[in-house]
Each structure stands twice: as structure tokens, then as C-alpha cells.
Amino acid sequence: MQIYWIEKQKRRGPVSVADVLSLIELGELSADTQAWHAGCKDWMPLKCLPALQEYFRDTSEKVPDEPRNATAPSNVSAVPEAPPDSSPSPEKATTVPMTAFLVGFFPRLVARLLDCALYATMVLGILYSFHAPFSPYFLPGNPLFWLPFVVLESIFAYTLRTTPGKFWLGIALFPISGKASYSQCLCRSLLAFSLGMGFMIPIILLVSFPFCVWSIRRNKLTFWDARSGIAPFSPHPSFSPLRILSIGFTLFLCLQLCSLFLEPWIPDMLRDLATQNPDAANWLHDFLSSLETP
Numbered sequence: 001m002q003i004y005w006i007e008k009q010k011r012r013g014p015v016s017v018a019d020v021l022s023l024i025e026l027g028e029l030s031a032d033t034q035a036w037h038a039g040c041k042d043w044m045p046l047k048c049l050p051a052l053q054e055y056f057r058d059t060s061e062k063v064p065d066e067p068r069n070a071t072a073p074s075n076v077s078a079v080p081e082a083p084p085d086s087s088p089s090p091e092k093a094t095t096v097p098m099t100a101f102l103v104g105f106f107p108r109l110v111a112r113l114l115d116c117a118l119y120a121t122m123v124l125g126i127l128y129s130f131h132a133p134f135s136p137y138f139l140p141g142n143p144l145f146w147l148p149f150v151v152l153e154s155i156f157a158y159t160l161r162t163t164p165g166k167f168w169l170g171i172a173l174f175p176i177s178g179k180a181s182y183s184q185c186l187c188r189s190l191l192a193f194s195l196g197m198g199f200m201i202p203i204i205l206l207v208s209f210p211f212c213v214w215s216i217r218r219n220k221l222t223f224w225d226a227r228s229g230i231a232p233f234s235p236h237p238s239f240s241p242l243r244i245l246s247i248g249f250t251l252f253l254c255l256q257l258c259s260l261f262l263e264p265w266i267p268d269m270l271r272d273l274a275t276q277n278p279d280a281a282n283w284l285h286d287f288l289s290s291l292e293t294p
Helices: 017-025 050-058 105-129 143-160 164-168 182-196 202-219 223-228 241-276 278-292
Strands: 002-007 010-016 034-037 172-175 230-234
Touching (some): 010 017, 017 050, 182 202
16 A cells, blocks of 8 residues: 655655555654555545554544545645545656665664673673673573573663664664554564574574565564564665664674673583583684684
8 A cells, every 4th residue: 555645745656554554653654644555535634644543543533434535735736636646656756765664684684693692691791791601501602592582672672762783774663553562563573583683593594584584575574573563664775884884893893892701611611512412612712722822
């Protein structure tokens, strides 16, 4: 469903329902903005559009059942008296750049990497500061290591509508319809961790990762977006050189700090690995020894 609207005496659009809802949440459009989509007989307020009635019903807006006589404001001279055709061509519509965009695959991936890197650095730094003894559950390769990450991500999404990594890229999380509850945010985080990150288990990740790429490229939404009703939007669809440089430096710094925090556990890690896989432990020991040799 493609929607047009009137802004500054010009016809804007078309954009999808999800994009219109994001503009409403961002405050760029109001419930009284004159709009139209296929099937409507005339221009009418957004709150009266059939495609958006469920959204405004959820937000306790009063929605007429069958608006038929709504017209464009009399001072909008650039808008034709008749509504647009049911299938308007691009030449008949004024294409205006969106102020918010559904986020594509690459920005999602970079934001997720930043979130994971910042979380792992924070947790390992805390354990390092308190001289915690080695435990396999404290390693990033263990799925239990990431369970607090799921809770933290849902709290960020509910309270701030973003996460540290998404904030870095100018990405915000908005409900596709109605208002987002904490249970929706937690549901989204759990599904992203299981279906997107594959529980941080390499074998599962090899299956889930290509599926996520296909889903985003085809629908611009993942399963956890659709299931939770919360999707990421951004007013910055491209990366600036400064932003790319800052992201690369942050990921490199996190990697170096994690290596530093893990260093006291290396002997215990080797002993634990030797009990499970002696050949791998011997290879890793020889490799680390070669790095220390001048």
C-alpha cells in the first residue's frame, strides 16, 4: 500500500505504510495531515485512512468509519481538486526524499557488531577488574554469556528506542503499529538473538545468517521485526567517512581490550581445552608460543 500526503502545498510520496508510521512517530506528520491511498475517493486526514485506522485505534484516536467527504485544505493550491489516480505514475507525483528510512542489511550488521563488541568489552572488563576466576561461562563463545545482553538490549529499546550501536549509526526503533510495550521489545531481542545471532553457536549461525540477509533484501524486514511489530528506521541512509573511521576504531579498540581482559585466563583456557581436545590445545599452545618468539 502506497500513501501520498500534502505538505507545504505539494503532493509528497508515495511511501509505504511502515514509512508513514515512522514519520508519525518522529513527529514529521500529524493525524490531521491530508493524505490518500488507492481505494480512497478523496483526500482525507491520515487518521481517517483505512490503511491506518488500526494504528489510530490503538492510540485512542477517534476514527470515522467511512470518511467520504474529506477534502484537501482550501489554501493548498498545488493539490489537484480530484484525488490522484488509483495507480498514479511517477510523473504525476512529486518525489520527495524521506526523512526516515527502513534500515538495510549492512547498517543493521554494523550496529549489531558494535552492540556485541561494546557489551563483551564491558562484561570482560568488569570480570577483569574483580579478578574473577576462569569459567567457560565467561567466554563470548558460550551462549549463556549473551543472555544479559538480550535483557539490556530490550531495556534500551523500550526506554530509549535505540541501542548504543544503533545510536552510533543514527538508527531508532519504532513500532510499526500502536505503541511498543516492554514485552514486544524483549520478544524482539530474544528472536534477534536466536534467529539472527544463532545463539552465538557457529553451526546455527551459518544457517540463520543467510536467511536474515535474504529476508532483509526481499522485505526490508526480519522475522523479529514483523513478529514484535518494531522496526529500525534512520534519517541517515549512508555512511560518512568520519563515521566509518570511528566505527572501525571502536571495533579495533574493543578487540584489543577484550584480548587484554582475557590474557589472565589463557593458561586456564588451555588446560580446559586440553581436557576436551588435546590436539587443538597443542596447536594453540604452539601458535601462541610462536607469537611470543622474537
